[in-house]
Amino acid sequence: AQKVTQAQTEISVVEKEDVTLDCVYETRDTTYYLFWYKQPPSGELVFLIRRNSFDEQNEISGRYSWNFQKSTSSFNFTITASQVVDSAVYFCALSENNTDKLIFGTGTRLQVFP
Amino acid sequence: NAGVTQTPKFRILKIGQSMTLQCTQDMNHNYMYWYRQDPGMGLKLIYYSVGAGITDKGEVPNGYNVSRSTTEDFPLRLELAAPSQTSVYFCASSYYRAVDTQYFGPGTRLTVL
Secondary structure, eight states, X not given: XXXXXXXXXXXXXXXXXXXXXXXXXXXXXXXXXXXXXXXXXXXXXXXXXXXXXXXXXXXXXXXXEEEEEGGGTEEEEEESSOOGGGOEEEXXXXXXXXXXXXXXXXXXXXXXXX | OOOEEEXXXXXXXXXXXXXXXXXXXXXXXXXXXXXXEOTTSOEEEEEEEEETTEEEEOSOOTTXXXXXXXXXXXXXXXXXXXXXXXXXXXXXXXSSSTTSOOEEOOOXXXXXX
């Protein structure tokens, strides 16, 4: 069965600190996709990244980076030099190949203080 | 492109009332989804559709109905509203299956009193 665990319920940091949001997943499939979404205080869900299970290269996009490790079933998200605008709830999600369902973790609320 | 639009943004219902949440996408996506988000929780799939005329249940379908008569529209019907249906409802769409990126609407905040 598919499962996504985001053990960190809430993280607070001061601006310019680096912060890592953890995501651990469970799947029996060898082909699957992992996602991160951001939900700012305004409430909408913003797509950040999609990664398939065959691509373990780390990805960097500006201050955002993602570390995908199949050996530990983790897909962690790091924000470098955090800013107040990064304050949001971040969701990790998993979809197995040949399914029509996206399974979300419970989210991590990140608060960045000035 | 407007993307995925949802109406209304907010609604308060009394127990036993019914309503329809509207969802429209203009990206010509085949797949559409309805989720609910309860406080402090992730999103749970209510219903989804793989194309016009085809719908299927997700994790939490009880108390809801859907239809998909066009590619663009995927309304969610609540019959006999209950306090347990108080939640934020999100509609999403993707071109292909759930392995494809889903794009979300702004959400509808529903309160049942």
